[in-house]
Each structure stands twice: as structure tokens, then as C-alpha cells.
Amino acid sequence: MSLSERVAPNIPYLRRFARALCGNQASGDAYVAATLEAIIADPPSFDEIDDAKVSLFSIFLRIWESLDVNQREEAPPTSVTGQAERRLERLAPRPRQAFLLTAVEGFSPEEARVILNVSAKELDQLIDQAGREIAEQVATDILIIEDEPIIAMDLEALVEGLGHKVSGIARTHSEAVHAVRTQNPGLILADIQLADGSSGLEAVNEILGDLEVPVIFITAYPERLLTGDRPEPTFLITKPFQADMVKAMISQALFFDTRARKRGEAA
Template identity: 50%
Template structure:
């Protein structure tokens, strides 16, 4: 059994990586509530037996390995049967049932959490080559799954152009770019999108969060991908959190993965300011 000093060190290491596990779990499940249940089960497993935490790996890899042991043991459940309730979540589950096993997990680990192929393999229990192949398969399967209309909320012109270009290359159409809360609400209501890609802080000090919540207050509930330079500030567990969150500076793979994931689920979690 570990001594008190080791236990404190383990606790600190886990605490530092927990916000990112929770981000990953929500993206994986498409739900803050479900994702947090898996994250909580991961912590409970470590508390029950800290030997499950692989100290030969980095803290983040070790934490995600424990998570995936639980995820795999639960069968990564998909409620896609004929008796499943209709709605965005059940639609997403039906789509999930058609994916190659482990591909979506590998894609998220790579694109959202920036794990290397060898780290993904360690987490999923496969070799680095197979891990890389799983990422490639997922990118193809999910990108081909759903296309739609995307609205961008971003006040920096170069970033807005870059995001719009990436989204267009994926086969989606861009309804427009809004730089303020008021512009976003006006554009979104005039030309409702299938997905919103929103920066958190806008140049006029308005909030992309407020703009999104204004739009989501209506009948339509498009999925949302939020972008922020400070993701840990939004991953506290103290309020509703977004299921899809990209850190700045981002890379093209993160945009592609998050957009595909959000379109795939066709649902979102709201975020209060």
C-alpha cells in the first residue's frame, strides 16, 4: 500500500488531468451527465485500488487507461434497439453502433487530447500501428457520416477564415461569420444552422456563450463546438458544460474531429455564462 506522501502525489497528478478526462468523456458519450458518471467511476476505481493507476506511464495516460478499462468492461453501451426513445441522443447511439470498434475513441484521444499513437495504443491496449490505423478509419467514417450548414462565431478575421475553410473542405456549407453576440443571434435566427462553432470571448467584450444560449432558447437545438484559450476554466463541474470544447491554439485535426463529432451526435450541452 502507498504511503501518505505517495497518495498525496497521486491525488495531485490526477487532479491536474481530471478536467481533460471529463472533456474527453463528454465528447465520447455526447453528454455531460453520462461522461461525468464514467469519470466518477474512474476515480472510484483508483480509490478502491491505486494499483490500477500505471505509475510507469504519464499521469494523463495512466488516468485514461483506467477510464478505458471501465469503458470497455461496460461494453461501451449503445442503446440503438427498436424500443430506444427517439431523439438526438438515440439517433447518435444508432450511428455509433455502425462504427468500427475503438475508432471513435482513438480519434478523440488523438485529435482532442493530443495523444501520440503509442500513447493511444497504451490506453486502448493495442499497438501503435493499429492505433494510428484506428484514427484514420474514424476520420473517414465520421466525416462521411453527416454534412450540414455551419455558422461561425469568431471575431478574429484570420481565424474565422481558417475555420470556414476547414469546414468547407469537409463538405459542410458555412452560413456566415458573426463577430459579436448581436450579429450571431441575428444571423442564426435568419438562417438557422445545423451546427454552431463559437469562440467564447468576442472583441466587443460580448460572449459567444451568451449568443449560443440566446439561439438555443428557441425551438431548434443545433450542436455547438466552443473554442477557448482557457478550457480548464469551463471544465469545473460547477455548471453546465459544453460537450465539445477546443483549446486555442487549435490545429486542423481538432476542428475536423470536433465538427464531425458534433454533427454525428446532432445534439449539444448548453453552457451558462
């Protein structure tokens, strides 16, 4: 396979990443062009990493950190894209890169470490920092729907560690619905199998009939949600979960939620 055949399929994804990182399309495309020129000038550099997409993003970030071609174009403040870009601008550069690579571009932690040229510990620290910085912008109340006390306590610690507040912990369908009606959370973490045999999925469906709120399902039974028979959840974590995965998912859900707000701002 030729160099161009390996690079071309990944360029649209690189352009998306570049725009999010730089804040506008013109600057992003300028960095992408500089990256392609660097690869053409030194083809062996592209083969230093076996995976073509990982290699392309790795070279791009080296270019991004060494050249200053960024030309800012402010997005309209009322647009969804503009809101997301403003949130990104407030993140420190390296945490922003780690967040975009893992939460937006879908790279695995192993791939992100190669692209960023960092250790596993350093990547975890970058993602954790991104989560805290995002929480400073969109801190909210989070409802936990979970019937296992130890897991609920772990989730509570993760939520509060990011700077959010746990509005309540519900163990059953009825408790979850009541909690939402009285507390109006900004995000829900939900198991699908609850105490007394009730369903977290049914509780969430009832909740979403009255309230528009992002939901992250944390379940040991992902096959019950990934059936293809109906719209599937955007955010799904399988038990046993990794703490960093939960943190990243919370940050991602709130970051791209157009209703995300500072706690108490709507009151």
C-alpha cells in the first residue's frame, strides 16, 4: 500500500481533531497541511509507528507544538460549536489533547500514549486534569442510580473528585424518579438492574419523558442495551469499570451537553 493510500483515509479525522484543538477550521487545516508536507519531505518518519492513523496524529502534534500558524476565528457565541470550542480553549494544551484523543477521536489509552509520547501515569494525569478543568466550567449535580452500596460509594467519590456534587443515590425505580423530580440533576449515572428487581433502564426512560439530561449507563449487562432494536445509549460503561473511564465519560457527557451549566446558575 502506498503512502498516500495509508494517509488519505485518516485525513478527515485529523482535520476534525485539528479544528477542535486550534479552535477554527483555517488554523486546523494549516497545521494539517504542514503535517502532510513534513511526511512528504521525510516519508520514513511515517513508518516509525505501525498504525497509520496513530502515526499521522503523532506527527501532527509534533508539528502543532513546533509551529505557530494558528489564526483565531471566533465562532458565534450562540452556536453549539462555538460553546464547545470555548470550553476547549479554557483547557490547558496537553490535557486538551488527551481529552480530544480519547473522548472525541476514540483512541484507546495505549494509542493516545503513543501519540502524546507519555507514560500511562502521565496520560491518566492529563485526562484527570482535563476532567477537573471541565468540571470548573460545567460543574453540576449528579444523580447515581445504583443498588450496590460499595459501587455507589466509589461512584460518589469519583464524581466529587472531579468537582461535581452528588444530588442523591437511588436504589430503585421509584427512588430514582422521585429524586429527579425533587432535585433536577444535570447528569445521571445509572445501573440497569436495581434492588427489588426494578429496572434502571425503565426508570431512565420515564425520567427522560419529563427531563432532558445526559445519562451514562454503568452495567454488567451491556448486551441488554446493545441490541440494535432501538436507539442505543451514547454513553455506556461495562462493569467492572475503571475509574479513569468513568471520569472521562462524565467529562465527555457534560462537555458536549448544550445544557451543561454551573451549579445553581439556573436557580
